[in-house]
Amino acid sequence: MINEPEARPPAAEHRWRWQRHTEGAIEWVAPAPGQLGVDGGTVTVSPPSAHPGRCPSCGRDTGFRVAFLVLPVCSPFGPVGEGCSRAHATETIAARWSSWADVVAAHTEAAAKLRDQPEVSEWDERTAAYLEHRGQYAAFLASAPTDAARRLALRLWSGDPPRLSVADTATIVAGILAEPPG
Ligand SMILES: [Zn+2]
Incomplete structure (x- = not known):
């Protein structure tokens, strides 16, 4: 028996389903976009840093949140997004990391x-x-x-x-x- 791959929404339509998860360097967790989330990958977002940084999305100088992608294999070594808010730290992830x-x-x-x-x-x-x-x-x-x-x-x-x-x-x-x- 052959299972056809499930139909998946395009990355641009990805809707984050966040759960609060305050533990160490993690504050929020959501399934990763697309295929990566289907296979158990997650995106985590840190609490704001103590030192201000410039948000690449809106330019605000404020505490910085950093997003990481955690995959069952081949997780990226560094952060996959950063910004002043959860939305800004993760806004480019779906377009770059979905499959x-x-x-x-x-x-x-x-x-x-x-x-x-x-x-x-x-x-x-x-x-x-x-x-x-x-x-x-x-x-x-x-x-x-x-x-x-x-x-x-x-x-x-x-x-x-x-x-x-x-x-x-x-x-x-x-x-x-x-x-x-x-
Ligand atoms: Zn921002």
Whole structure:
């Protein structure tokens, strides 16, 4: 049996469903936009910082909120948004981070940026290789034929970074999904 991917609203129509979650550096949590939220990703927003910063959206100089994207695999290392309010800290996220293809693009871009520097250190080279290796997991999810295949892979991995290789994952997922329902 083959499950068709579910119809998803375009990123621009994403509506945040925030929950207050005051714990350490987190104040608000919401499911991530699009496919990333369907697969268990979340966006968290920090309380305002003590030091003022200029909001990139409205230019206000005030306490800064920072947004992070937490994914089952391949979470971005740094913040994905910042601003004076929850709305301004997260307003560009849906357009940039809604699908696994977006996550692949971010990894490829980050690796290329490290290699395009005038002087590439051994550390840069190793970090770029690590980013590319990690990006393969997002690429597997981006090209998975069905929601069922994605969910199965995420269950097999259950960790970031996963221990199972992408090639082994492909073999196992294909094998399980090819079995007739019992
Ligand atoms: Zn603002």
